[in-house]
Amino acid sequence: MARPVLPYGRQTIEDDDIEAVVAALKADFLTTGPMVEAFETAFAEKVGARHAVACANGTAALHLAMLALDVQPGEAVIAPSITFLATANCARYVGAEVVFADVDPMSGLMTPDTLADALKRVGDRKLRAVLPVHLRGDVADLPGLAALAGDAGAVLVEDAPHALGSTMTFGNVAERVGDARHSAMATFSFHPVKTIATGEGGMVTTNDAGLAERLRIMRSHGMARPEGAEPWWYEMPEPGFNYRLPDILCALGLSQLAKLDRFAARRRALAKAYEKALAPLAPVVRIAARPAWSDPVLHLMCVLIDFEAAGVTRREAVDSLREHGVGTQVHYIPVHRQPYYRDRYGELDLPGAEGWYDRCLSLPLYPGMADDDVGKVAEALKAVLKL
Incomplete structure (x- = not known):
């Protein structure tokens, strides 16, 4: 008989998680309903951000971040080479070019030194964003990276699917991953092996109300509803994507977030x-x-x-x-x-x-x-x- 194998990662789903999903299945909305906003509100409070926008998965979260920043074809985005494919691919989705940064060989993290080297390779392209990855759950040097990015005219977007719940202390100030103190946005994934699971799912946190609104518009086909318009009216200034997270999965996310x-x-x-x-x-x-x-x-x-x-x-x-x-x-x-x-x-x-x-x-x-x-x-x- 084969010996059971411990997987490298696995979701923890308990009876109350199942009950939460069943309750959502019995409710009026299976998608675009009240559970979405409830999950977003609870998540923003948990990580200390002003806004949280739920979406289909962690890759969608990164893509939405590029769209929210209006990254253009031919512009540059810096990403570490040690990461999942999505960190780099999100730049290519919008036509931007990827400049790969090296990492510390002992931690796997992008550092100010490896970012400085990558900056030399941007050339004459406009640098729009730097995407540090909090690999394993350990936090990159956000103040150091933000300073270099800012001097180059770019912003940080934290790729943080590994780091929900992680904390850090910079200059004797206690911070939480996702609070976006040093970045324009932070992105998360709720894939089953992550710290909390929704099956598939993602979230973007930000303290910028304008970015949050653009994230919401772009996750739902680019549809905007002008103030004072008829209740059925919508306009599409530009195409977006169907990156919504259903109420069923948000119900699971809320239950998991409580744990x-x-x-x-x-x-x-x-x-x-x-x-x-x-x-x-x-x-x-x-x-x-x-x-x-x-x-x-x-x-x-x-x-x-x-x-x-x-x-x-x-x-x-x-x-x-x-x-x-x-x-x-x-x-x-x-x-x-x-x-x-x-x-x-x-x-x-x-x-x-x-x-x-x-x-x-x-x-x-x-x-x-x-x-x-x-x-x-x-x-x-x-x-x-x-x-």
């Missing part, structure tokens, strides 16, 4: 247990570096492994760990390596991204893990790496 503090505490406890359990495996195995200002709710438990020192390839380690009942994943293949971007921009030398990719592996991390699962993962890793 965020519990989910966050559990993830932090599991991360602490990993720190203790993996310490004896150093220096071959190291947990990804954490910036001093960051207090993350980790979405991913990323470790950096010296596979050469261990005498095994990553593929061999992944397969052997699965035989031991441990599922893993790699986050991420550098986006600048993808055929589309390589064909468009040529070969890039981003040693930090390559160094991160060569060693990274994501271990199981989700609230439903049992207390002794972390120890089992550590023992499996020790055996597979022959430590």
Whole structure:
């Protein structure tokens, strides 16, 4: 009989979540109803932003952010190479060109130094936005990145799907990811492996009422309703998209959001247990570096492994760990390596991204893990790496 495998991530759906969805199914609105605004209001309050706009998924959130900023074809957007494809793709959706920034090889995060290098490669294009990614849940240096972006005439858009619940301290000021103190907008995803789940879903937070209104218009076909017009009247100044999030999923989101503090505490406890359990495996195995200002709710438990020192390839380690009942994943293949971007921009030398990719592996991390699962993962890793 095959051994059950711990996945690297998994949703936590409980009876009250199911009840919330059933109640929404029995209500008058399945979409574009009151649950959408309720979810948006609760989310904005939770992260400390003035506005939150729900949408179909995290990719839609990034695309809407580019539309809200009116990024134009031929303009430039800077994104780190260590991220999911959507961070770069959102710029291409609006015809902008992507300039890839390198990352710190120990944390996977864009830094002021790697952003400064990317700025040199923007050339004569107009830079509109910089998209730092809060990889794993750890927070990038927002004040440092915002200062550089501002000097270049651009704004930050935080790609924050990994970091719901994460907090940070800059200059003795406690902040929350999503409060948009340093950025024009922050985007989130509610994919099942994220901190809260709606199945698929996304959110954009901002403190700018004008941006919030444009986000809402562009998520619903570009339809605007002029003040004082007949109740059936709408106008479309420009085409938008059907990026709405249904009431059914917003009901699940509201139920999940009420558990965020519990989910966050559990993830932090599991991360602490990993720190203790993996310490004896150093220096071959190291947990990804954490910036001093960051207090993350980790979405991913990323470790950096010296596979050469261990005498095994990553593929061999992944397969052997699965035989031991441990599922893993790699986050991420550098986006600048993808055929589309390589064909468009040529070969890039981003040693930090390559160094991160060569060693990274994501271990199981989700609230439903049992207390002794972390120890089992550590023992499996020790055996597979022959430590």
